[in-house]
Amino acid sequence: MLNRITTAGLYWRCQLAGWTLAALFWSYQAYFQGRFHVGIAALHLLLDVAIGIGLTHGYRAWVKRQPPSALLVRSSAFRALGAVLLLSGAYLLAVVSKNYGMQVLFNPSYATRFAYYYEQHALTLFVTGIRLLTIWVLLYHVFQYAQREIRLTQENARLQVLAGEAQLANLRAQLNPHFLFNALHTIKALVLDDPRVARRSIDLLADLLRKSLTNSTDELITVQAELELVRDYLELETLRFEERLRCHYHLDPATHEALVPPLSIQGLVENAIKHGIGRRKQGGTLAVTVSYDQEMLIVTISNCGRLVDAAPGAGLGLLNLRERLAAHYHGQARFELVQSAAEVVTATLAMPLISRPCAS
Known part of the structure; x- marks a missing residue:
């Protein structure tokens, strides 16, 4: 008008x-x-x-x-x-x-x-x-x-914005069932072996679902909020793997308020556990690194494993992540999954550095 x-x-x-x-x-x-x-x-x-x-x-x-x-x-x-x-x-x-x-x-x-x-x-x-x-x-x-x-x-x-929003909504709708299936699979493995730990796992799963359902309605969330989900998920997996899973974090405090798609870092961690450490009898080490380079936020997930066994690029999680990156950043973000050493797989996620404005 x-x-x-x-x-x-x-x-x-x-x-x-x-x-x-x-x-x-x-x-x-x-x-x-x-x-x-x-x-x-x-x-x-x-x-x-x-x-x-x-x-x-x-x-x-x-x-x-x-x-x-x-x-x-x-x-x-x-x-x-x-x-x-x-x-x-x-x-x-x-x-x-x-x-x-x-x-x-x-x-x-x-x-x-x-x-x-x-x-x-x-x-x-x-x-x-x-x-x-x-x-x-x-x-x-x-x-x-x-x-x-x-x-x-x-x-x-x-129309392109509406189509992009519809695509993102559809992709976010895929994440929770996928995430829930993997978490329930973890609990299933614990029920017979250690019921006490299984009960603790269910508590962690409830907390994970609450956070994931809350965050998945947002297009972007802070790195800090995403890492809280990652820590809870890794605690859940540690109950199953025990000493076979060792986790290390290398986090730049300046990136805590940077924005990322929800379940993006968690999805990479989940992929590293499922296709890397989970396939090794001796387990392995998983390292989460978050830093920035000029105007780009760099997230690196390194885990013990081999790409030959991991079928790189396959699976709903990585496909979903690639599509969400394309929808959010229109070609300005990149994702790589490489065999960085003989027994180490490294996933690198680089996105434009966007921070949530501070409340006045």
Whole structure:
């Protein structure tokens, strides 16, 4: 609504300014031709502006009633050409009638017949009308096409945002069942071996689900909130692996308020446990490193294992993460999973460094 009001205001300002400048130019010509009277010139100016605006506004109203198919470039060009000729004819009749009427009104001795006056001035006024109205129609259609392209661009951008939001919502909806399945699988392994530890695992799972469900409704959460989930998850896994799982953290305090997609670091940790350490009888070490380099947040997860056994890039977790990174950062984030040493797999996640503003 506001955009329509602004466009309408611009249209009327341009109409008044354009036709007033044209009328002032004609008054300027009349002044140097020695046929100038201030009162008559002012009346001529008002009538010239009224004729110009009346004709062009009528054309605008006609264009707005046309179906969209009639406004294609090829068809509208022919319509505009025909409209310019008709408008020029109407302009000729209106200006000839106005000028002749002014002569009769303000010069009682004027005895020239209208037909003769029309023959004297018709060609000049018709050419003037074609020149003026061609410029007006061309500018009007260029402006309309520009406005239409802007509207289409804005609409396409809005649709892309909605599609991106829908994609992210769908991806987030996939995470919780996937996460829950893996956690329940861990508890299942503990129920028969150690019921006491299994009960503790269920408490941890309840806390994990509460945090994950809360965080997954946000598009981005702080590194600190994500790491709280990671620590709870690793505590749950430590109950199962016991001394077979050793965890190390290397965290830059300056990154605590940086924003990341929810369950992104946790998903990498989960992948490292499931496909790396979980497949080794002797277990292994998992290291979580969070730092920054210039304008990028760098998250590195290193774990004992081999990519040959891990089927790199497979599985819902990593596929989900790649798609969420593409949706959030539009190609500005990157993810790598490599065999960094003989028995060490390293996952590296690099994202634009975005921090949550501090509350004032």
